[in-house]
Amino acid sequence: MHDDYRRSPVRPKLVLALAALLAAALAGWLISDAVRGGEGDPKAPGAPTGTAAGRVAGKPPEGSPANGVTGGAANGRADGPGSLAGKVVVIDPGHNPSNFQHAREIAELVDIGTNHKECDTTGTSTDDGYPEAAFTRDVSHRLRDLLRERGATVRLTHDADRPFGPCVDERAVIGNQAGADAVVSVHADGSAVGHRGFHVILPALVKGGKADTTRIVGPSRALGERLARSFGRATGSAPANYLGGGTGLDVREDLGGLNLSTVPKVFLECGNMRDPQDAALLTDPAWRQKAATGIADGIGAYLLGQDAGTDER
Structure with a gap:
């Protein structure tokens, strides 16, 4: 300077x-x-x-709860009114997409308590070839996401991640070992043309061999009744016109997945894949989302001790 x-x-x-x-x-x-x-x-x-x-920009960062990656708690339902936190739900997607490649294995008989039945079956399909196993997996994924958003712990019996099965007895064991508060097995029926609508299959009172449904008959009916009401409301579908007397409920004693369950469990036949009108619904992704919502609402109503007509959302 x-x-x-x-x-x-x-x-x-x-x-x-x-x-x-x-x-x-x-x-x-x-x-x-x-x-x-x-x-x-x-x-x-x-x-x-x-x-x-x-x-x-008002968007959640990648991997945040609002993106559904960690369970969706950001919508306020996982820990607010209607929360299913602490509840365990097992979803059982009916059949396996690869079962048809393992005819010998799925034909082997397993003990269902009162008698023996095939390990599993291939399931049905629409006339256009849309398989039941693809339907059940899709709805189960949608249902899993909805339940996790509400705070539930959710497990699937399988996710097409095995060559075949699981067998019907193993499906029951998975729910039992999980200590599930509710188990729903997702299916679609393969009845005659003109048979339309959904129905919920409830366990009968069965005692024999490994089977004893004494403690689950009542809770399973309560689950099934709420599920039938909420499913019909969400999808606009009517109860089956070919069984159940218009109630949407059917009691059976020949299903190993129910006979061997020690926790509340039901099967849901969402519609008839062999009827063209029902098939049009079952193959529609928007309708499948409604179906998942109806199932989630029914499970939620049961777990929270609510009537299925109550809007818990």
Whole structure:
């Protein structure tokens, strides 16, 4: 620094003035940039990126509960009124897409308490070839997501992650070992054309061999009744016109998945795949979402001790 700069009475004032102008300009640019970034424009200079950008734009960051990755608690239902926190639900998707490739294995007989039955079957399909196993897996996935959003702990008996099965006796064991508060086996029927509607299969009072449904008959009926009401309301479908006397309920003693269960369990036949009108519903993704909602509502009503007509959401 030169001596004549320090002695000049004008230069310090000029420096101060220039500094003030620069500071004002910089502050104005920062304010403008912050405003642009706050509108969530990812291309605006200075806009937040990554997680911060998602928050500014009003979108949850990837992996947040609101994206459904960790269970959807952000919708307020997992820990608010109607919460199923602490409840364990087992979903049993009927059949397995690969069963048809293992005819010998699924034909082997297993003990269902009162007698012996085939390990599993291939299930039915629509006339256009949409298989029951694909339907049950799709609805089960939708149901799983809805129940987790409500706070429940959910387990599937399988997820097409094994070559065949599980066998009907193992399906019951999975629910038992999980200590499930409720188990729903998702199916679609393969009855005659003109047979339409859904029905819920309830366990009969069975005692013999490994089977003893004494303690679950009552709770399973309560689950089934709520499920029938909520499913009909959500889907607009009527109870089956070919069994159950219009109640949508059918009691059976020949199903190993029910006979061997020690926890409340029902089967739900969501419709008849062999009837064209029902098949049109079962193959519609929007209707399958309604079906999952109806099942979730019925399970929720049962677990919370509510009537199925109560809107717990």
